[in-house]
Amino acid sequence: MKNIKIIILVFTILICLFILTGCWNYREISDVNIINGVAVDKYKEKEKYILSVEIIKPKAGQEFKMDADVISEKGDTLFDAARTMITHSAKRGYWSHAKVFIISEEIAKEGIVNVIDYINRDAEVRADIWLLVSKEKTAKEILEGKTKLHATISAHLEDKLKNEKSTSKFKAVELHQFLNDLSSEGISAVLPVTYMVTKKEDIVPEIYGSAVFKKDKMVGYIDGIETRSMLLIKDELKGGVFVVEDVGEKSTDVSLEIFKAKTKVKPILKDGNIVMRIDSEIDVGIGEIMGDEDLISEKGREKLKKQAELVIEKQMKDVIRKAQKEYESDIFGFGNVVYREMPNEWKKVKCSWSQIFKNLDTQINVKLNIKGSALTSKPIKIGD
Structure with missing residues (x-):
C-alpha cells in the first residue's frame, strides 16, 4: 500500500512538471516593442536599407486602448537595422504580431528577394504576413497615415486585405504565397499596390491594382x-461588381454583382503551337440599373447578358495583351498549366517560354448567368 502511494505521488509530481511550468521564453509586454507593421526603403547615400516599424503602445486605464508609433533605423541589411533598433530603443522587437510588410517601389524594381529573405528566416515572423508595394516615394509614408477607424495603420490595411473579394480590384498575397509563385515553373508573381488618399480628416492608405513581377x-x-480580369483568368475571382455601360437604346449603365465565377484554362496544340483555351462561367445578380431601360424582361436580360459577356471578354483580352506586350510576364500561370497538363511539351518549351508567352494565342469564351431576386424588381419609371 505504501509503495502504491509513493508511485501515485511521483506520477502527480511528473504531471505537475509539465502543466505548471512557465514559458521558457516569456517576456513582459513592457520589455518589448510589439511590431504591427513593417516598411522597407532604400537609403540612397550609402546604399543602405531603412527599416521602419509600426509599434503598438497599450494605454493605461480601465478600458484597453492602443496607440501606435513609427520608428526607423538604417542598416547595411535588414537584420543589421533590426539589431541596431534594439540598441536605440532599448527593447527587442516582438515580430509575431506583424500583419503587413510594405516594400518601396525602388526596392521592388531592383529585386525583393534580399529583403524578404530576412522575414522568411526569422522564426517570429508569421508566414501569413501580407506583402504590399508602396506607390508613394517611400514605404514608410504608408505607416505614417492617420485613421480614426483603426488603432493602427497596419490593422487598417489588414482589414482591407481580408475583404479583397468585396471589390476584387487587388490580389491579397501572403508571404508563403509569394514565395511559392517565385519558385514555381511557368508563373510570375503579383503583389497588391498601396498609396495614400485623403478622406475628410484622415490620411489613409488605399489598396488598388497590382504590381507585376518578372522573377523577383x-x-x-x-x-x-x-487585376479583376487576371483573377477571373486564374480562377481566383470570389466577388466584386461588373459595371456594363450604355446598355440598350437608352444607354443605361448596369451594375452586376458577382456571386460565383469558375474558369477553366486548357492548353491545346494547334498546328504545332500552344493555344490557351479559357472558358469562364459567371453567376451575377443585377445590383443597380441607372436608367429606365427594361432589362428585366427576357428580351432585356438577353440584351444585357450579351453585352456584358462582350465587355468581360474584352477586359480579359486587354490584360493578357498588356502582360504579353508591355511586361512579358506570365502572371496568369499559363506556363504552369502547360507544365501540369502537358509535361512532355513543357520540357520542349520551358527554356523559351518567356518568348513564347509574348505571342501566345488565346481563345476566350465567357458565359454569364443572370440570377437573383433583383430580377423581380422592375426599373423605376418617371411619369410625365
Missing part, C-alpha cells in the same frame, strides 16, 4: 479592373 523584379502595374 517589379516590371510595372496593372489597375484594379485589369
Whole structure:
C-alpha cells in the first residue's frame, strides 16, 4: 500500500512538471516593442536599407486602448537595422504580431528577394504576413497615415486585405504565397499596390491594382479592373461588381454583382503551337440599373447578358495583351498549366517560354448567368 502511494505521488509530481511550468521564453509586454507593421526603403547615400516599424503602445486605464508609433533605423541589411533598433530603443522587437510588410517601389524594381529573405528566416515572423508595394516615394509614408477607424495603420490595411473579394480590384498575397509563385515553373508573381488618399480628416492608405513581377523584379502595374480580369483568368475571382455601360437604346449603365465565377484554362496544340483555351462561367445578380431601360424582361436580360459577356471578354483580352506586350510576364500561370497538363511539351518549351508567352494565342469564351431576386424588381419609371 505504501509503495502504491509513493508511485501515485511521483506520477502527480511528473504531471505537475509539465502543466505548471512557465514559458521558457516569456517576456513582459513592457520589455518589448510589439511590431504591427513593417516598411522597407532604400537609403540612397550609402546604399543602405531603412527599416521602419509600426509599434503598438497599450494605454493605461480601465478600458484597453492602443496607440501606435513609427520608428526607423538604417542598416547595411535588414537584420543589421533590426539589431541596431534594439540598441536605440532599448527593447527587442516582438515580430509575431506583424500583419503587413510594405516594400518601396525602388526596392521592388531592383529585386525583393534580399529583403524578404530576412522575414522568411526569422522564426517570429508569421508566414501569413501580407506583402504590399508602396506607390508613394517611400514605404514608410504608408505607416505614417492617420485613421480614426483603426488603432493602427497596419490593422487598417489588414482589414482591407481580408475583404479583397468585396471589390476584387487587388490580389491579397501572403508571404508563403509569394514565395511559392517565385519558385514555381511557368508563373510570375503579383503583389497588391498601396498609396495614400485623403478622406475628410484622415490620411489613409488605399489598396488598388497590382504590381507585376518578372522573377523577383517589379516590371510595372496593372489597375484594379485589369487585376479583376487576371483573377477571373486564374480562377481566383470570389466577388466584386461588373459595371456594363450604355446598355440598350437608352444607354443605361448596369451594375452586376458577382456571386460565383469558375474558369477553366486548357492548353491545346494547334498546328504545332500552344493555344490557351479559357472558358469562364459567371453567376451575377443585377445590383443597380441607372436608367429606365427594361432589362428585366427576357428580351432585356438577353440584351444585357450579351453585352456584358462582350465587355468581360474584352477586359480579359486587354490584360493578357498588356502582360504579353508591355511586361512579358506570365502572371496568369499559363506556363504552369502547360507544365501540369502537358509535361512532355513543357520540357520542349520551358527554356523559351518567356518568348513564347509574348505571342501566345488565346481563345476566350465567357458565359454569364443572370440570377437573383433583383430580377423581380422592375426599373423605376418617371411619369410625365
